[in-house]
Amino acid sequence: MTPDAFLADLDQLSEFGATAPAGAAVRGVDRQAATPEHAAARRWVADGLAGNGFGVEPDRIGNLFASIEWLPGAPALVLGSHLDSQPAAGRLDGAYGVLAAAHAATRLAAEVAAGELTPVRNLAVVDWFNEEGARFTPSLLGSSTYTGALALTDALAIEDLAGVSVADALRGIGCLGSGGGPVADRYLELHIEQGRELENAGVEIGVVTRNWAVAKFTVVVHGDQAHTGATALADRHDALVGAARLVLTLRELAAEAPPGQLLASVGRLRVFPNSPVVVPARVEFEADIRGPETEQVSRALREFDTAMADLTEVTAERARVKVRPPRELWPDGVALAEKAAAEVGARSLRLATRAGHDAIALSARVPTVLIFVPSRDGISHNVAEDTDPDHLLAGVEVLTATARRLLRGEPGGDDE
Amino acid sequence: MTPDAFLADLDQLSEFGATAPAGAAVRGVDRQAATPEHAAARRWVADGLAGNGFGVEPDRIGNLFASIEWLPGAPALVLGSHLDSQPAAGRLDGAYGVLAAAHAATRLAAEVAAGELTPVRNLAVVDWFNEEGARFTPSLLGSSTYTGALALTDALAIEDLAGVSVADALRGIGCLGSGGGPVADRYLELHIEQGRELENAGVEIGVVTRNWAVAKFTVVVHGDQAHTGATALADRHDALVGAARLVLTLRELAAEAPPGQLLASVGRLRVFPNSPVVVPARVEFEADIRGPETEQVSRALREFDTAMADLTEVTAERARVKVRPPRELWPDGVALAEKAAAEVGARSLRLATRAGHDAIALSARVPTVLIFVPSRDGISHNVAEDTDPDHLLAGVEVLTATARRLLRGEPGGDDE
Numbered sequence: 157m158t159p160d161a162f163l164a165d166l167d168q169l170s171e172f173g174a175t176a177p178a179g180a181a182v183r184g185v186d187r188q189a190a191t192p193e194h195a196a197a198r199r200w201v202a203d204g205l206a207g208n209g210f211g212v213e214p215d216r217i218g219n220l221f222a223s224i225e226w227l228p229g230a231p232a233l234v235l236g237s238h239l240d241s242q243p244a245a246g247r248l249d250g251a252y253g254v255l256a257a258a259h260a261a262t263r264l265a266a267e268v269a270a271g272e273l274t275p276v277r278n279l280a281v282v283d284w285f286n287e288e289g290a291r292f293t294p295s296l297l298g299s300s301t302y303t304g305a306l307a308l309t310d311a312l313a314i315e316d317l318a319g320v321s322v323a324d325a326l327r328g329i330g331c332l333g334s335g336g337g338p339v340a341d342r343y344l345e346l347h348i349e350q351g352r353e354l355e356n357a358g359v360e361i362g363v364v365t366r367n368w369a370v371a372k373f374t375v376v377v378h379g380d381q382a383h384t385g386a387t388a389l390a391d392r393h394d395a396l397v398g399a400a401r402l403v404l405t406l407r408e409l410a411a412e413a414p415p416g417q418l419l420a421s422v423g424r425l426r427v428f429p430n431s432p433v434v435v436p437a438r439v440e441f442e443a444d445i446r447g448p449e450t451e452q453v454s455r456a457l458r459e460f461d462t463a464m465a466d467l468t469e470v471t472a473e474r475a476r477v478k479v480r481p482p483r484e485l486w487p488d489g490v491a492l493a494e495k496a497a498a499e500v501g502a503r504s505l506r507l508a509t510r511a512g513h514d515a516i517a518l519s520a521r522v523p524t525v526l527i528f529v530p531s532r533d534g535i536s537h538n539v540a541e542d543t544d545p546d547h548l549l550a551g552v553e554v555l556t557a558t559a560r561r562l563l564r565g566e567p568g569g570d571d572e
Numbered sequence: 573m574t575p576d577a578f579l580a581d582l583d584q585l586s587e588f589g590a591t592a593p594a595g596a597a598v599r600g601v602d603r604q605a606a607t608p609e610h611a612a613a614r615r616w617v618a619d620g621l622a623g624n625g626f627g628v629e630p631d632r633i634g635n636l637f638a639s640i641e642w643l644p645g646a647p648a649l650v651l652g653s654h655l656d657s658q659p660a661a662g663r664l665d666g667a668y669g670v671l672a673a674a675h676a677a678t679r680l681a682a683e684v685a686a687g688e689l690t691p692v693r694n695l696a697v698v699d700w701f702n703e704e705g706a707r708f709t710p711s712l713l714g715s716s717t718y719t720g721a722l723a724l725t726d727a728l729a730i731e732d733l734a735g736v737s738v739a740d741a742l743r744g745i746g747c748l749g750s751g752g753g754p755v756a757d758r759y760l761e762l763h764i765e766q767g768r769e770l771e772n773a774g775v776e777i778g779v780v781t782r783n784w785a786v787a788k789f790t791v792v793v794h795g796d797q798a799h800t801g802a803t804a805l806a807d808r809h810d811a812l813v814g815a816a817r818l819v820l821t822l823r824e825l826a827a828e829a830p831p832g833q834l835l836a837s838v839g840r841l842r843v844f845p846n847s848p849v850v851v852p853a854r855v856e857f858e859a860d861i862r863g864p865e866t867e868q869v870s871r872a873l874r875e876f877d878t879a880m881a882d883l884t885e886v887t888a889e890r891a892r893v894k895v896r897p898p899r900e901l902w903p904d905g906v907a908l909a910e911k912a913a914a915e916v917g918a919r920s921l922r923l924a925t926r927a928g929h930d931a932i933a934l935s936a937r938v939p940t941v942l943i944f945v946p947s948r949d950g951i952s953h954n955v956a957e958d959t960d961p962d963h964l965l966a967g968v969e970v971l972t973a974t975a976r977r978l979l980r981g982e983p984g985g986d987d988e
Contacts, residue, residue, distance in 0.1 A: 242797075242845065242847050242849075242850050243845035243847055243850075244797060244845050244853070245797075288847075288849070289847075289848050289849060290845075290847040290848070290849075290850070293848060295848070295849060349802070350799050350801075350802035350803070351802045351803070351804065352804070352807070368801075370801065372848070372849075380954065381658075381660060381661075381953055381954040381955075382951065382952060382953055382954055383766050383927055383952040383953040384835065384837035384839050384860055384953075385766075385784075385786065385835065385860065385862055385926050385927035385928060386765070386766035386767045386925075386926050386927040386950070386952055387766070387767070387835075387950060387952065387953075388767065388768065388832070388835075388950065389826055389827060389835070391768070391949075391950055394823070394837070396819055396838055396841060397819060397820065397823050399816075400815075400816035400817075400819040400820050401816075401820065403812055403813060403816040404813065404816050404817065404820070407810070407813050410805055411805060416804070419800065419801065419803075419804075419805065421800035421810070421851060422812055422852075423800050423846070423847055423848045423849050423850045423851065423852065424843065424846045424847055424848050424850075425812060425841070425843050425846070425852075426843075426846070427840065427841050427842075429658065429659035429660055429706075430839070430840045430841070430842070431658050431659055431704075431705075431706040431839055431840055432705050432706070432709060432711070432788070432839045432840050432858040432860070433658075433704070433705060433706075433711060433788075433839050433860060433928075433953070434658050434659075434706070434839045434840075434953045435837060435839065435953070436838075436839065436841075437660070437954075442848040444800055444801065444848070444849060446801055509802075510801050510802050511799055511801035511802040512801060512849075533807075534802070534803060534804065534807055535798065536798060536799040536802055536803065537797055537798055537799040537800075537803075537849070537850045537851070538796065538797040538798055538853075539797075
C-alpha cells in the first residue's frame with residue numbers, strides 16, 4: 157500500500173455525493189445517512205475489503221462491519237468511523253477514518269497472512285450508522301445502539317423530517333442486518349480534529365484524552381398566529397421574536413464565558429406556519445451547549461432556563477434534553493498511540509475533543525483510542541474542510557502502528 | 573335569501589379544508605391556493621351561481637369569474653374577494669367576502685329579472701387567485717395580474733417552495749383560462765377588518781378610505797457552515813445569529829415608533845443547511861414593514877439597512893423589495909357605502925387598512941369600494957378568527973345595498 161494509493165482511494169471515495177463537478181476548486185460531499193450516495197460509498201469500501209478476505213455484514217442497526225476471524229470466537233479490535241455526512245459537508249469528516257481503517261486492516265491482514273504478525277484478537281472495520289445526526293436525531297446513533305446506550309427498538313423507530321424511519325431507510329439500502337456485529341474488546345478511530353489546536357501547535361498527530369460535556373436539547377416557543385399587517389404590536393405573541401431572543405441568549409452565554417470554556421449554538425430552527433404575512437405561531441429549534449466539565453454546561457442551561465422564563469408575549473420550553481458527560485479515554489491507549497506516533501516519526505499532542513465521535517460512544521464500554529490529524533484553519537462541517545496530504549498520510553501510519561500493537565496484545569497483555 | 577341561509581352557506585363553505593373535525597370548539601381552514609380544498613370551495617360557490625344563471629369562467633391567471641351580462645359588451649361591477657387561505661387560518665378571511673358577493677349578486681340578478689332594478693352595467697362575482705401569498709409569493713397575485721401591475725408571464729412562472737409553478741398548479745385544478753375576464757368599471761369588496769378599530773368603536777361597518785404603505789422584502793444572511801461542537805466562537809460566521817439580530821431589529825423599530833405608526837414583522841424564515849450540530853451557513857427570511865405613509869416605511873428601511881451593515885461576523889442583503897404605496901380609495905365610493913349603510917340601519921366608521929386586499933390592487937385602476945365588518949379581539953390569520961353573526965349579516969346587507977346603487981349608476985351617472 158503506497159501513500160499514493162491511499163490518496164487516490166480518498167479521491168475516489170469523495171466522488172460519492174460530491175457537491176460540485178469534478179475539477180471544481182472546492183468539492184465537498186452531501187452523503188446523509190442511508191441515502192443512495194451513502195449506500196454506494198459503503199458498498200465501494202466493503203467490496204474492497206471483501207476482495208481482501210474480509211467478511212462483510214451489517215448489524216441490526218445498520219452498522220456495516222468487515223471482519224476477519226483468525227481466532228474463532230475471540231473478540232475483535234474494531235477500527236472505523238462513519239461514511240455519512242452533514243449536508244454540504246467536507247470530504248474528510250468520518251470518511252477519512254473509515255478509509256484509513258480499511259487500508260490499515262488490509263495491511264495488517266497481509267502481515268498476519270505472511271506470518272509477520274501474531275494476533276491475540278480478531279480484526280474488523282466498521283462504518284457506524286448515522287454518526288452525524290443530520291438525517292436522524294440523535295447523532296452517534298449506530299455506535300450508541302451498539303454499546304446499548306440507545307435501545308434498539310427506539311433507534312429503529314426514529315424518523316427523519318420526511319417521516320421515514322431508521323428501519324425503513326436501512327431496509328431501503330439493504331443494510332438492516334439481524335446480528336449484533338463482532339464483539340469489540342478494543343476500539344480505535346482516526347478522525348480530523350475539526351478545530352485549530354494541532355495546527356496552532358504545528359503538530360500532525362493529536363491523541364485524545366477526554367471529551368467535553370455536551371447538552372443537546374430541543375426548544376419549543378409557543379406564540380399565537382396572527383396577521384403581520386393588521387395585528388397591533390400589543391396584540392402579538394410572535395414565536396419568532398421569542399426564538400430570536402433565545403438564539404442570542406445562547407450566543408451571549410458563550411461569548412461571556414471565559415475563553416475556551418463554553419460553546420452554545422443553534423443548528424436547526426423551524427418556523428410554523430412559516431408563511432409571509434403571518435406572525436409565527438410556533439418555533440422549534442435544536443441547540444447544543446458544550447463545556448470542559450458538566451458543571452459549566454449545567455450552569456449555562458440554568459441561565460438559559462431563566463432567559464426562557466423571562467420571555468414576555470410568548471412561552472418556551474426545553475424538551476428532549478440529552479447530556480453526554482465528559483469521560484477520560486483509556487490512559488494506556490493514549491500512551492500506546494503516543495508510542496506508535498514516535499515509532500513512525502510523527503509529533504503528537506494530547507488534547508480534549510469538544511465534538512462528539514463514535515469513539516466517545518464506544519469509550520463508555522470498550523477501551524478506546526482516538527487519534528486526530530489537523531484541520532486547515534479549523535474548518536469543518538463545510539465543503540472547504542481540508543487537511544494537508546502529509547498529515548493525512550501520517551495519520552494512516554500512526555493508525556496502522558497503533559492497531560498493530562493492539563493486535564499483538566499491547567499494552568501489557570490483552571486483559572486490562 | 574334569508575339571514576339563516578347565508579350563515580348556513582358560510583358553515584358549508586367552511587368545510588372545505590377545515591382544520592378540525594365537525595363539532596370542535598374552534599375550526600379554521602387550511603385552503604392554500606390551487607390545492608384540492610381550494611378547488612372544491614371554488615367549485616361549490618361557482619355551481620351555486622351557475623344555477624342562478626351566471627356564466628362561470630377562469631381567466632388566464634386563474635381568477636374565477638361568475639358573470640351575468642345584461643348589456644352586451646358593457647363593463648361590469650365586480651364583487652368579490654378570495655377563497656384561498658393562509659395555513660391554519662380562520663374561515664372568514666376572504667371566504668366571507670366571496671360568499672357575500674355571491675349572495676348579493678344572486679339577489680340583485682333576481683331584482684333585475686323581476687324588473688325592479690335597471691342596471692347600467694353588467695355584474696360579476698370573482699374569487700381572486702392567491703390573495704394570501706402563502707403558497708405563491710407575492711400576495712394579491714391574481715388581482716395584481718388582472719390590473720396589469722404584475723406581468724402575466726412572470727405571474728405564471730412563480731413557483732411554490734416545492735417548485736410547482738402557478739401555471740402547473742392552475743392546470744392541475746382545471747382553472748387556467750385563456751381570456752382576461754370581464755372588464756370591471758367598478759369594484760366592490762367586503763372583508764373582515766382583522767384589527768380592533770371597529771370593535772373598539774362599537775360600530776359594525778367600516779368604510780375604507782385608504783391603505784397603509786407597505787414594503788415587503790427578502791433578506792439573505794450569509795454565514796459560513798461549521799461544526800457547532802468544534803468551532804471556536806472567534807472562527808464562527810453564524811448566519812442564524814445574524815438573522816436573529818435582524819428579526820429583533822425589526823421588532824425594535826416597530827416598538828420604538830410612535831404608537832400606531834409602524835408595524836414590522838418576519839413571517840417566514842428558513843435556515844440552511846438546518847442540521848443539528850452545524851453552524852448555519854445561510855438564512856433567508858421574508859419581512860414586511862408598514863406605516864401610514866411611505867415616509868415612515870422608507871425611514872424604517874433605512875434604519876434596517878444600517879443594522880444590516882452593522883452586523884459583524886456575517887453579511888446580509890435585502891432583495892425582492894416590493895413597495896405598495898398608500899392610496900386614497902374612490903371618495904364618491906366611500907360616501908356611497910356610507911349612504912348604503914345608513915339605508916340598512918348600520919353604523920359606519922371611516923378607517924384605513926394596514927393589511928393588503930385585492931381591493932387595494934384594483935383601486936389602482938378601477939373606482940373601488942372596500943367595506944369591513946369587525947373581527948373579535950382583532951384576531952386574524954388564526955383558526956380562532958371570528959365575527960359576530962349580526963355583524964356578518966349587516967355586512968351582507970350593506971354590500972348588497974352598495975352594489976345595487978352602483979348597478980343603478982350611482983353616484984352621479986356612470987362615467988366619473
